[in-house]
Amino acid sequence: MAHQLPPLRCSRCATEFPVDSLVWLCPCGGVLDVADFGAKLPSRSELATRPATLWRYAESLPVPELPQVSLGEGMTPVVPAVGLPDARVKLEYLSPTLSFKDRGAVMLATLAHLLGVRRLIADSSGNAGTALSAYAARIGIPCEIYVPASTSPGKLGQMRAHGANVHLIEGNREDAARAAKVAAEAPDASYASHMFHPYFLHGTKTFAFELWEQGMPDTVVLPVGHGTLLLGAYLGFRELLAQGLIPKLPTIIGVQSANCAPLATAADAGAPGPATITPIPTKAEGIAIAEPARGEAILAAVADTGGTILGVTDDQVLKARTELAAAGFYVEPTSAVCWAAITAARTATAPTTPSWTTATPHLTTPNLTLALSGAGLKSPN
Structure with missing residues (x-):
């Protein structure tokens, strides 16, 4: 039987849209989730016979594996953290385009190939753009990426090497997103947005499945901008829990740059949605997101x-x-935010704010894993 592409459902009004409609946002303004997707993980004995890629979890993914699209993404290693023997590091920067974004990009590229999309449009701070550019090149679909003009040269070079048409937008990350949305209104274009299209999150949820196989931690520490790794990991952990494969959810600690921290500010205030902030330039460019599209979902x-x-x-x-x-x-500075948070908690240099008070016991647990999400050559300075 042919693979059925699950529809999309508005998180606000519950309106459903077929995935081939290419809708990326409900007219009511609500973000979309994947509707009624019966994800199910195979047994460990079955997994032992499968290739070491994210496609080993095929029954839990919304699109079928297409060998002509895949770059062998997934199953990144977990190794001890030198200097912190009770912590482990998951090396997401060893993915094919050197960031975790490959997990979601392969979902969107596979979907585009299945639907016969003629042109992909996306906005990015760098890593999502490089990932989508590579996968678009694999399937021969023209790709246009809108990025802030300040994006690291290494990321720009990587996108262009894959053949993407890169548009440098003066201003911040939100300005690049607005430009991409306008371009995506063209009739032959599809907005392949890593923060809006929920199929992307079903790719990043494989991060959680891999930890289940590699050793489930009590605490997971992740960088957060638009939260596509965090929300994907949470989705994966929820699916593992629902199937009785783990006894409880691991505690997730998200880390932002203090220069651009709408979610950390909200968490300190106990607010359900992102705080309104004025962003300041930060070395952690990959998470410099002042208006996260799924901010309420991340905080929840x-x-x-x-x-x-x-x-x-x-x-x-x-x-x-x-x-x-x-x-x-x-690693690039964006990846280092997790280590910075763990170090602050373990050297008693953390602020005495409500969020740090909550986080410190979890950051000092003897069973912790952090993600290193992007390679250093992307932002060498």
Whole structure:
């Protein structure tokens, strides 16, 4: 039987849309989720016979594997964190385009191929654009990426190398998103948005499935901008719990740059939605998101796990990046925010705010895993 592409449902008004309508936002303004998708993980014995890619979880994914699209993404290694023997690091920067965004990009590219999409439009701070550019190149679909003019040259070079038409937009990340949305109104274009299209999250949820196989931690620490890794991981953990494969949800601690922290500010205030902020430029460009599209869902997700969201300074981030490099992990500043938060909690240098008070016991647990989400060559300075 042919693979059925699950429809999309508005999180606000529950209106459903067939996925081939290419709708990315409900007319009521609500973001879309995947409707009534009966995800089910195979047994561990069955998994042992499958290739070490995210497609080993085929029964839990909304699109079928197409060998002509895949780059072998998924099943990134987990290794001990040097200097913190009770912590582990999941090396997402060893993905094909050097960031976790490959997990979701392959979902969107596969969908585009199945639907016969003629042109892909996206906005990005860098990593989502590089991932989508690579997968679009694989299937021969023209790709246009809108990015802030300040985006790291390494990421721009990677996108262009894959053949993407890169549009540099003056202003911040939100300005790039607005430009992309206008371009996506063209009749031959599809807005392949990693923050709006929910199929992307069903790719990033495989991060959680892999941890289930590699050893489930008590606490997971993740960088947060638009939250596509965090929300995907939460979705995966919820599916594992629903199938009785884990006894409880791990606590999720999200980390933002203090220069652009609408979610951390909201968490400190106990607010259900992102705070209104004036962003300041930050070295952690990949999470410099002042208006996260799924902000309420992110805050609800971390709260459901007993976690919270923190902010760390650029000085802390750069110090953490140096420490990670000394331990063998060369990552971009966005990845280093997690190490910065863990270090602050374990050296008693964390602020005494409500969120840090909540997070510190979890950041000092003996069973913790953090994600290193993007490679250092993307932002070498």
